[in-house]
Amino acid sequence: MHRPLTILALVGAFAATSVAFAEEHAQTPREVKARQGLMNVISLNLAVVGDMAKGETEYDAEAAEMAADSLMGVALVDQTGLWPDATLGTQSNRALGKIGEDRAGFLAIWDDFDAAAASLQAVAADGPEGLGAALGELGKTCKACHDDYRVSR
């Protein structure tokens, strides 16, 4: 009668994996959760205005303005405490060690993102025409930072 034992062993292995996963998750530093959360707030709001710019959703001035305000809100979150050295260049997230070696360069691109978000905010409620150009500028700042400071996949 080997079968029950095998099943028990499998269940045990699964439970062990779950515990390991839960522990790993619990150990994710708050700074990492916070910065990744901000990045996801960015991408959700970018999609709102991006889809309007592409004509995939109907232009809605109020929704465009709220998305631009949200992007600006993220831009205003101070980044200095969100990228501690111990969380850079590890296997568990995608922030490169270079952020710690060149904080001024990293924060300069964050400032560019801030400026681009302000430009988008200025035009968001004026109609869909201006969205494309403003989003182009904004998108350049994501790419510049991801190219230099994020692990590529």
Ligand code: HEC
């Ligand atoms: C100044 C640098 C910088 C700017 C500007 C920036 N990012 Fe990021 N982004 C990063 C880094 C570094 C990571 C990896 C963070 C980590 O894994 O801890 C990241 C991660 C992400 C992620 C993955 C989040 C997750 O759940 O792991 C998304 C999505 C993202 N960025 C979208 C954007 C978009 C869209 C823009 C522009 C509108 C943008 N980012 C602007 C540096 C930047």
